[in-house]
Amino acid sequence: xxxxxxxxxxxxxxxxxxTGVKAALLHALRDAVQSGRLTAGTRLPPARALAGDLGLSxxxxxxxxxxxxxxxxxxxxxxxxxxxxxxxxxxxxxxARAITRRPTYSLMPGAPDVSAFPRGDWSTSIRxxxxxxxxxxxxxxxxxxxxxxxxxxxxxxxxxxxxxxHPQQIVVSASSGHGITLxARALAGxxxxxxxxxxxxRKYIADEGVPTVPIAVDEFGTDTxxxxxxTAKGALLTPAHQFPLGGPMSADRRRIAVxxxxxxxxxxxEDDYDGEFRYDRKPVGALQGIAPxxxxxxxxxxxxxxxxxxxxxxxxxxxxxxxxxxxxxxxERWVSAIDQxxxxxxxxxxxxxxxxxxxxxxxxxxxxxxVDMLTQRLPELRIEGIAAGLHAVVRLPxxxxxxxxxxxxxxxxxIEGLSTFRHPDASGTLAEGIVVGYSTPALSLYSATLTxxxxxxxxxxxxxxxxxxxxxxxxxxxARSSKAP
Amino acid sequence: xxxxxxxxxxxxxxxxxxTGVKAALLHALRDAVQSGRLTAGTRLPPARALAGDLGLSxxxxxxxxxxxxxxxxxxxxxxxxxxxxxxxxxxxxxxARAITRRPTYSLMPGAPDVSAFPRGDWSTSIRxxxxxxxxxxxxxxxxxxxxxxxxxxxxxxxxxxxxxxHPQQIVVSASSGHGITLxARALAGxxxxxxxxxxxxRKYIADEGVPTVPIAVDEFGTDTxxxxxxTAKGALLTPAHQFPLGGPMSADRRRIAVxxxxxxxxxxxEDDYDGEFRYDRKPVGALQGIAPxxxxxxxxxxxxxxxxxxxxxxxxxxxxxxxxxxxxxxxERWVSAIDQxxxxxxxxxxxxxxxxxxxxxxxxxxxxxxVDMLTQRLPELRIEGIAAGLHAVVRLPxxxxxxxxxxxxxxxxxIEGLSTFRHPDASGTLAEGIVVGYSTPALSLYSATLTxxxxxxxxxxxxxxxxxxxxxxxxxxxARSSKAP
Numbered sequence: 001x002x003x004x005x006x007x008x009x010x011x012x013x014x015x016x017x018x019t020g021v022k023a024a025l026l027h028a029l030r031d032a033v034q035s036g037r038l039t040a041g042t043r044l045p046p047a048r049a050l051a052g053d054l055g056l057s058x059x060x061x062x063x064x065x066x067x068x069x070x071x072x073x074x075x076x077x078x079x080x081x082x083x084x085x086x087x088x089x090x091x092x093x094x095x096a097r098a099i100t101r102r103p104t105y106s107l108m109p110g111a112p113d114v115s116a117f118p119r120g121d122w123s124t125s126i127r128x129x130x131x132x133x134x135x136x137x138x139x140x141x142x143x144x145x146x147x148x149x150x151x152x153x154x155x156x157x158x159x160x161x162x163x164x165x166h167p168q169q170i171v172v173s174a175s176s177g178h179g180i181t182l183x184a185r186a187l188a189g190x191x192x193x194x195x196x197x198x199x200x201x202r203k204y205i206a207d208e209g210v211p212t213v214p215i216a217v218d219e220f221g222t223d224t225x226x227x228x229x230x231t232a233k234g235a236l237l238t239p240a241h242q243f244p245l246g247g248p249m250s251a252d253r254r255r256i257a258v259x260x261x262x263x264x265x266x267x268x269x270e271d272d273y274d275g276e277f278r279y280d281r282k283p284v285g286a287l288q289g290i291a292p293x294x295x296x297x298x299x300x301x302x303x304x305x306x307x308x309x310x311x312x313x314x315x316x317x318x319x320x321x322x323x324x325x326x327x328x329x330x331x332e333r334w335v336s337a338i339d340q341x342x343x344x345x346x347x348x349x350x351x352x353x354x355x356x357x358x359x360x361x362x363x364x365x366x367x368x369x370x371v372d373m374l375t376q377r378l379p380e381l382r383i384e385g386i387a388a389g390l391h392a393v394v395r396l397p398x399x400x401x402x403x404x405x406x407x408x409x410x411x412x413x414x415i416e417g418l419s420t421f422r423h424p425d426a427s428g429t430l431a432e433g434i435v436v437g438y439s440t441p442a443l444s445l446y447s448a449t450l451t452x453x454x455x456x457x458x459x460x461x462x463x464x465x466x467x468x469x470x471x472x473x474x475x476x477x478x479a480r481s482s483k484a485p
Numbered sequence: 486x487x488x489x490x491x492x493x494x495x496x497x498x499x500x501x502x503x504t505g506v507k508a509a510l511l512h513a514l515r516d517a518v519q520s521g522r523l524t525a526g527t528r529l530p531p532a533r534a535l536a537g538d539l540g541l542s543x544x545x546x547x548x549x550x551x552x553x554x555x556x557x558x559x560x561x562x563x564x565x566x567x568x569x570x571x572x573x574x575x576x577x578x579x580x581a582r583a584i585t586r587r588p589t590y591s592l593m594p595g596a597p598d599v600s601a602f603p604r605g606d607w608s609t610s611i612r613x614x615x616x617x618x619x620x621x622x623x624x625x626x627x628x629x630x631x632x633x634x635x636x637x638x639x640x641x642x643x644x645x646x647x648x649x650x651h652p653q654q655i656v657v658s659a660s661s662g663h664g665i666t667l668x669a670r671a672l673a674g675x676x677x678x679x680x681x682x683x684x685x686x687r688k689y690i691a692d693e694g695v696p697t698v699p700i701a702v703d704e705f706g707t708d709t710x711x712x713x714x715x716t717a718k719g720a721l722l723t724p725a726h727q728f729p730l731g732g733p734m735s736a737d738r739r740r741i742a743v744x745x746x747x748x749x750x751x752x753x754x755e756d757d758y759d760g761e762f763r764y765d766r767k768p769v770g771a772l773q774g775i776a777p778x779x780x781x782x783x784x785x786x787x788x789x790x791x792x793x794x795x796x797x798x799x800x801x802x803x804x805x806x807x808x809x810x811x812x813x814x815x816x817e818r819w820v821s822a823i824d825q826x827x828x829x830x831x832x833x834x835x836x837x838x839x840x841x842x843x844x845x846x847x848x849x850x851x852x853x854x855x856v857d858m859l860t861q862r863l864p865e866l867r868i869e870g871i872a873a874g875l876h877a878v879v880r881l882p883x884x885x886x887x888x889x890x891x892x893x894x895x896x897x898x899x900i901e902g903l904s905t906f907r908h909p910d911a912s913g914t915l916a917e918g919i920v921v922g923y924s925t926p927a928l929s930l931y932s933a934t935l936t937x938x939x940x941x942x943x944x945x946x947x948x949x950x951x952x953x954x955x956x957x958x959x960x961x962x963x964a965r966s967s968k969a970p
Contacts, residue, residue, distance in 0.1 A: 010761070010838045012647040014768050037643040043835075055766045114623035123615045130608045135927065138599035138791040158522040162497040174659070174819050200815070207812075276495070281540045283499050306623040308822035327692075330685070334659050336824055337793035350528070353495045442620065 009045050011038075013054070021056055025064045033073050033084055040086040044074070047082075105413040105449045109244065109391040109437030110307070116362065117306050118355050125345040126338070133341055141332035143325050145172025145313070145340055152344040153313055156352070157299070161275055162285030164292045165315040171324055172313050174334040176271055176298040177204045179314040180236065183269055183296050184210040186323040189233030191269075194222055195426035198243055201236065201271070202423065214423035217242060219384075221249030224256035234267040234296075235260075239287045240275040244421050244435045246385010246393055248284045258287070261294035267317065268295045274303045276356045278388040279364045293317050301343065303390060303439075304356055311335055311343060363390055366438045370450060377454045378461070390439035393418065400460050401432035408456035413449065415456075494530050496523075498539070506541055510549045518558050518569055525571040529559070532567075590898040590934045594729065594876040594922030595792070601847065602791050603840050610830040611823070618826055626817035628810050630657025630798070630825055637829040638798055641837070642784070646760055647770030649777045650800040656809055657798050659819040661756055661783040662689045664799040665721065668754055668781050669695040671808040674718030676754075679707055680911035683728055686721065686756070687908065699908035702727060704869075706734030709741035719752040719781075720745075724772045725760040729906050729920045731870010731878055733769045743772070746779035752802065753780045759788045761841045763873040764849045778802050786828065788875060788924075789841055796824055848875055851923045855935060862939045863946070875924035878903065885945050886917035893941035898934065900941075 013032065015024035032038040044050065047062040054061070065082050068074045076082045129137075137146070144150060150167035157163040173179040177200060184191055184205045191205055195214040205212055213230055216223040221242055227235055235257065239249040249257075261268050270287045278284060288297040292315075300312035316324060328334075346352050367386055374383055374394065382395040396404060401417040408415045418433040434453075441449040498517065500509035517523040529535070532547040539546070550567050553559045561567045614622075622631070629635060635652035642648040658664040662685060669676055669690045676690055680699040690697055698715055701708040706727055712720055720742065724734040734742075746753050755772045763769060773782035777800075785797035801809060813819075831837050852871055859868055859879065867880040881889060886902040893900045903918040919942075926934040 009835065010645040010841055012645050012768055012770050014647070014770060032644075035649070037647065037649070039640055039643075042640075042644060053766070111624050115620045117620075117623040119615045123612050126611050126615075127608050130604045130611075135600045135602075138602040138793045139596050140792050155524055155527070158524075159517075159527060160495040160497050162499065162522065164520070164522070177818065204814075281538070283497055285497050285499060307625050308623045308817075310817070310819055310821050329689075332793075332795070333662065334795055334819060336795050336821060339821055339824070350494065356495055 009043055011045060011050065011053070015054070022060050022064060025054070025056070025061065026067060029064065029068055030073060033087055038084050040084050042084045043080075044082045044084070105411075105445065105452055106440050107413065107415045107434075107436050107438065107449060107453060108440055109416055109435045110302075110440075111437065112303050112306065112359065112390060112439045113362065113441075113443065114306065114308075115442050116359060118351065121351045121355070122305075122342065122346065125342045125349065125351070128345055129338060129341040133338070137337050137341060141337045141340075143328050143330060143332050144168075144170065144321075145332060145335065146337055146344065149340040149344040150313075152347040153299075154315075156347050157286070157297075157315065160353075161272065161299075162283075162289040163297060163315055164289050165297070169292075169316050169318060169321060170313055171316060171321065171328065172311070172332065172335050172340060173298075173328075174310045175302065175312045176273060176300045177201055178334065179296075179298045179312060180204060180269060180271070181208050182324045182327050183234070183267065183314070183316075183320065184208050185327050186320060187233040187267060190231065192227055192230050192232035192235040193423060194237070194242065195423050195428055196242075196245055196418065196421045196431070197236065197238070197423065198271075199420055205236075212236075212423070214426040216426075216428045217245060219245070219247045221247060221253050222257070224253045224260065227257060228260050232266065234269055236269040236271060237287070238271050238273065240272055240278075240284045241385070241388045243271070243273060244385070244391065244393060244418065246387070246389065246391070248282075248388070249287075254287055254290070258291040258294050261291070266294075267320065270295050270297045272297060272299050274389045275299075276304050277360055277363055277390060279360070279367065280387045282387075284388070288315055296320060304352070304359070309339060309343075311339055363439055366446060367392065369446070370436065370438050373450045373454060378457055380461075381457070391435055391437045393433050393435055394457075395431070395433040396457070397461070398430065398432055401434070403460045404434065404457050407459050408453065411452045411456055413452045413456060415453065494528055496530060496535065496538070500539070507545050507549060510539070510541070510546065511552065514549060514553055515558060518572055523569050525569050527569045529567045529569070590896075590930065590937055591925050592898065592900050592919075592921050592923065592934060592938060593925055594901055594920045595787075595925075596922065597788050597791065597844065597875060597924050598847065598926075598928065599791065599793075600927050601844060603836065606836045606840070607790075607827065607831065610827045610834065610836070613830055614823060614826040618823070622822050622826060626822045626825075628813050628815060628817050629653075629655065629806075630817060630820065631822055631829065634825040634829040635798075637832040638784075639800075641832050642771070642782075642800065645838075646757065646784075647768075647774040648782055648800055649774050650782070654777075654801050654803060654806060655798055656801060656806065656813065657796070657817065657820050657825060658783075658813075659795045660787065660797045661758060661785045662686055663819065664781075664783045664797060665689060665754060665756070666693050667809045667812050668719070668752065668799070668801075668805065669693050670812050671805060672718040672752060675716065677712055677715050677717040677720040678908060679722070679727065680908050680913055681727075681730055681903065681906045681916070682721065682723070682908065683756075684906055690721075697721075697908070699911040701911075701913045702730060704730070704732045706732060706738050707742065709738045709745065712742060713745050717751065719754055721754040721756060722772070723756050723758065725757055725763075725769045726870070726873045728756070728758060729870070729876065729878060729903065731872070731874065731876070733767075733873070734772075739772055739775070743776040743779050746776070751779070752805065755780050755782045757782060757784050759874045760784075761789050762845055762848055762875060764845070764852065765872045767872075769873070773800055781805060789837070789844070794824060794828075796820055796828060848924055851931065852877065854931070855921065855923050858935050858939060863942055865946075866942070876920055876922045878918050878920055879942075880916070880918040881942070882946070883915065883917055886919070888945045889919065889942050892944050893938065896937045896941055898937045898941060900938065 013028045015028050048058050051058040051061040069076045074082050075085045150170040153170055154165040154167045157165050180201055181204045185208050190211045190213055192215050193212045194217040196217055202212055215226045222237055288295040297315035301309050384393040386392045405417050416435050418431050498513045500513050533543045536543040536546040554561045559567050560570045635655040638655055639650040639652045642650050665686055666689045670693050675696045675698055677700050678697045679702040681702055687697055700711045707722055773780040782800035786794050869878040871877045890902050901920050903916050
């Protein structure tokens with residue numbers, strides 16, 4: 001039947017039995033409107049199409065529409081079809097505006113400047129992909145991810161991050177956290193993590209039933225002597241830019257970590273979460289480049305483009321590829337193939353490099369403004385981890401972190417304290433401070449947000465008795481070094 | 486320094502110490518090319534930009550470029566910059582063509598016609614989203630998923646599938662399988678599943694450490710008397726179209742299942758994987774519509790649009806929303822917010838309905854061709870589950886399924902047997918047959934694929950001795966009923 005047609009809205013209607021078809025259809029339509037299943041403004045299919053769907057005559061359906069319109073359930077307008085009328089007592093569908101919450105000031109770490117997403121260039125890449133992609137891009141995909149993206153990533157990472165990656169070692173993931181959970185499951189043993197590190201990654205690992213053991217961390221990175229004393233099967237590191245403290249791992253410690261992994265058959269999970277953003281001229285390449293057999297490298301577009309894309313990658317030691325794929329599933333279960341091809345196009349057209357360079361300049365400028373304002377208003381505070389990345393650590397006197405966070409919250413500013421990132425089993429010295437995500441605010445709010453931050457900190461520190469005598473407050477380093485490069 | 490500029494490709498170079506800067510740069514560039522990190526054809530940054538990055542003079546960098554070009558490492562062309570030359574002995578990057586495998590014929594179930602993806606309309610929706618989306622769409626998102634999509638889904642599902650869904654009960658997921666694992670974890674007890682069902686879903690549930698118990702299934706759906714005798718915390722059902730057998734669950738059994746869930750505080754997981762595709766005029770609404778407190782409804786675009794998008798949704802009983810969100814994480818970890826907004830636009834602009842109706846006509850036509858050819862060439866075989874969906878079950882005599890699959894594989898055709906879907910602990914009668922995914926082949930290959938299928942089955946059945954005397958072979962039902970509607 002060709003009237004079973006390719007037109008009009010789709011509609012689920014159950015006609016009650018035991019009455020004539022017209023009475024049944026009248027009842028079904030009234031019920032759908034009254035129950036709220038058909039909301040005001042919904043356009044009904046043309047009478048001919050609905051008649052085809054239900055196996056009724058066109059006249060029967062048209063008659064029902066006329067009758068329901070006369071009774072006020074529907075509105076029929078010449079040329080624009082039949083739509084559901086607003087019916088008193090039936091609640092309207094909620095609008096997006098009514099459900100979403102209001103934004104506040106935020107310096108929470110972890111997000112880039114979302115207003116800088118390259119909408120136009122990304123749109124161009126998607127359009128190109130949707131025009132040119134082979135049909136198989138819309139079917140089930142290789143669990144490694146699309147080969148086009150793995151090739152683009154290998155070339156890009158080898159060029160910009162000093163990795164030694166082959167597309168066959170690369171597995172696409174929804175995020176670094178996703179990659180970490182897969183590797184943690186594959187290793188099936190305790191993971192060493194920094195005593196200060198991303199709490200969410202610790203949670204994801206724990207959710208897999210894998211225990212973590214904290215390792216001390218200082219300005220040279222993870223304490224590799226302590227690492228050597230563990231029986232962990234792997235270690236989660238942030239060698240380019242320790243999260244959250246901010247330093248790069250020293251060359252010596254890199255070497256020791258690699259030796260440890262090599263001698264014990266362990267894996268170093270290298271979370272290169274913001275390796276693209278380095279503001280001094282000291283290149284900090286990926287650990288994977290010197291130890292591709294010991295290192296599982298993890299990257300993502302969350303800091304360079306947007307955390308809303310849910311797109312990351314692993315560069316795995318060869319013998320970890322199959323175990324990780326076994327856990328990931330027989331096909332790509334997580335990341336849209338269209339998004340993968342779009343990122344491949346975005347990288348290969350040079351737009352990714354251009355965007356990273358543009359944002360590097362913008363973030364360095366934001367960092368300078370943060371350091372300037374803090375140096376001016378709160379010169380006694382130490383600011384750390386400013387040579388790279390999208391956040392800085394503002395150290396606070398012991399016992400003040402929680403109060404400062406509360407003072408900020410009272411002013412509508414969300415900030416995160418260092419304590420959040422401390423491993424619950426960590427034993428070393430307690431550090432207090434704020435991890436300031438200076439990439440987070442919209443640029444138009446940046447000055448105001450920094451002012452609120454300083455106000456909040458000041459309101460707490462000024463209430464404390466003898467500021468000069470506190471042993472744990474250190475003066476900000478001289479302007480030259482705090483702003484370098 | 487403004488020469489630290491916003492132009493040119495990004496490059497990771499480590500300058501060895503202990504030599505002059507020019508010698509160091511020459512060494513670093515040669516090494517990057519020789520090790521394959523910089524591949525032939527890569528465009529280097531302009532000398533001014535690289536000089537800015539490294540804190541060298543423009544002349545030093547330009548001199549290096551000239552020297553390396555003279556030695557054959559680089560090629561400098563007026564107007565098109567400096568690119569890496571092809572160097573003998575250094576392997577070229579692999580091309581996508583070299584890595585991908587050749588496709589074969591396939592009637593594997595689970596995929597729609599990938600050539601029918603609405604590329605143009607999808608592209609229009611994405612462009613609209615990228616133009617109009619608020620900035621917060623590029624930041625971390627509500628773990629429920631974007632509210633715009635949840636509103637669009639509630640309206641769409643209530644209208645077309647007869648659900649009673651509110652946006653606040655909807656949680657976006659990467660797939661039905663993703664939703665099932667989250668709910669299985671949240672219920673933390675044995676799940677009842679059909680004795681014949683999707684093996685991947687059983688695997689995902691088992692991966693979460695949750696045991697499954699098989700329940701007999703027949704042409705009226707899951708055997709609810711057997712279900713009532715279990716102590717399961719929930720049951721995974723496909724009420725609209727049992728997978729893989731193909732029947733709808735009877736009204737009686739629906740009622741019994743709901744009563745069972747209601748009295749025992751259990752949850753019915755309704756996997757509505759292809760509910761949009763129904764070819765007769767008997768509407769089969771979602772179970773969720775009659776029991777929103779007992780049913781967790783699961784849907785996805787995998788059959789309507791593409792399994793490559795990795796986009797699904799749950800409509801949860803109110804008291805399951807928070808437990809599922811706790812397991813999913815504090816923000817949307819899996820599904821791109823851009824894709825979510827695009828689907829919302831696609832639904833609200835009416836293009837989703839139009840696409841579904843178009844594909845419904847196309848798939849019904851494919852199904853008719855399958856039934857016609859099988860009826861003609863292998864009239865003794867029974868074909869089941871043809872009133873809906875994207876697959877049919879062709880029953881085979883006991884003991885022939887494996888041989889038929891092998892015969893098909895020899896002819897380059899991938900097919901899936903019924904046995905694959907049988908629960909390993911199932912005790913009922915063994916069924917053999919082929920689950921024919923008739924939506925899978927490209928339309929241009931459809932006739933050839935059906936011919937290969939019939940050839941393969943014939944080659945096995947013709948070798949068997951006395952075909953007429955086999956008790957388990959049933960004649961195909963008469964043409965009228967097999968093609969109805």
